[in-house]
């Protein structure tokens with residue numbers, strides 16, 4: 001059986017001298033692991049389409065035990081990422097988180113679009129890396145069914161409190177009067193507005209907000225904590241990205 005779909009290579013591994021195993025985030029079948037058997041099977045013009053961060057159209061053969069890529073037509077390779085180890089390590093983290101959260105063998109169009117947009121913003125340096133990280137982390141949680149409640153205090157229902165606190169474990173905001181009963185982090189108005197924007201905005205406007213560098217640092221810590229609290233996982237690529245940032 002043969003599948004044809006668009007996808008992004010989110011991981012590559014060498015398995016033996018000639019075999020490469022790649023993980024593809026595909027539009028129609030979610031996360032797929034497939035052999036990309038090197039120059040022998042993939043025409044040379046499409047070789048680059050099976051490298052990490054390559055986006056393209058894939059023709060994938062589904063064998064009895066494994067998938068293998070028959071043909072790959074590259075569309076976008078994200079060369080802009082290769083100039084900078086910090087960008088590469090963040091892109092690897094984004095890809096790993098996408099692979100951990102996107103479905104397997106069912107459509108993942110929204111995950112693919114979000115991941116491509118994040119890599120594009122990073123490669124073209126259109127937003128600070130920490131902003132791209134925070135947006136990706138929080139929005140991918142929303143796609144996975146973990147949208148936090150950010151509109152009212154979870155305890156008393158107030159909308160207009162002067163102080164806002166966020167609980168990464170509970171995924172809710174509480175007001176200053178109720179915060180004593182929760183393990184939570186104080187949010188500035190700007191940080192709360194940014195989190196609401198990331199969760200509720202239209203996908204075309206997702207990356208269009210500005211925050212100070214200090215607030216971006218805090219926002220990125222908060223969204224990261226939220227991912228760890230909700231998924232229960234601390235990804236290896238995240239640790240590596242932090243080392244690269246120094």
Ligand SMILES: [Zn+2]
Pocket residue numbers: 153154155156157158174175176177178
């Ligand atoms: Zn309250």
